[in-house]
Amino acid sequence: MTEPHEPALDRIRALPSWLLNRAAGRGRRLLGEAFAHEGLRMPHHAVLAAVADIGPVAQAALGRETGFDPKDMVGILNDLQRARLVTRTPDPDDRRKNVIALTAEGRSCLGRLAQLGDEANRALLAALTPAEREQFVALLARVAEEREEGPVA
Amino acid sequence: MTEPHEPALDRIRALPSWLLNRAAGRGRRLLGEAFAHEGLRMPHHAVLAAVADIGPVAQAALGRETGFDPKDMVGILNDLQRARLVTRTPDPDDRRKNVIALTAEGRSCLGRLAQLGDEANRALLAALTPAEREQFVALLARVAEEREEGPVA
DNA sequence: CAAAAAACGTTGGACACCCCAACGAAGATC
């Protein structure tokens, strides 16, 4: 016995946390390359999609919807505004707010981003069969949901 | 037709790349909290394990084994050395190299880290049944392997 | 054997994503 518990690194490499980091990094790289054409990145895609979904909105609501920090939202919207994909105008009804609205270019860009994102995700899961992909995504979604502490009582 | 392609954000949130990012972030947080007791982080665990696996080794070989950048390896080893978990001595046979060796404290710490890591990973996959966990990890491992470009010829 | 090439550890810097604290301006509440 006392079998050499040697492969400590292999054990780590088989850990879900390690694999998730690797896979996520791969996904980030693929998405990044795909979006590079538009000069945008993942957060831009999400925010642009959110603006498309919930019409003209204030930044704070946008942040609540997407989960981005207000600080980061500023930068993201600066980029989107500079690229003429959204407009940012003061809200006359509430002078604290900025009304973020999608432009025509923004809508078409969003379409391209969606397609690019889909392609990148197809490449990301290229190693799996369609059935496996479905299974994987379903399980992954449950892992990603962070419902802290379930039954405490 | 022209069915309201409204839920653009929901589509993004269902993307594997998005879910992977979320799940990986959750894993990083759990691992980070678990390892905080030892004052270490994920990379330290990996490098410590690699040193345990392939005996006294040079930093470069360690970097090749673990996939860490040489620049980052310096910092990681600085931390491990400061914590007396490894020793870093000049190699007499090759004065370019540093020989990294595990200390007794390093070995016991590695054992604790392994246990903490396992616990955190258990929490990470708490939402899945044992059978699902196995399936998930198997699929995830295939997604994480980044074998660029398969059959080109 | 001398010159060129490669590997070693180190430093400096960059990027992506995530999170927190504080501030002035403006609105809501009492």
Next chain:
DNA sequence: GATCTTCGTTGGGGTGTCCAACGTTTTTTG
């Protein structure tokens, strides 16, 4: 009218990943 909250903004921190360059030492090569 004073308090409290929300809004956008600025400043900062932290983790993980990656690249470029340098001086030193070893290896390869002409």
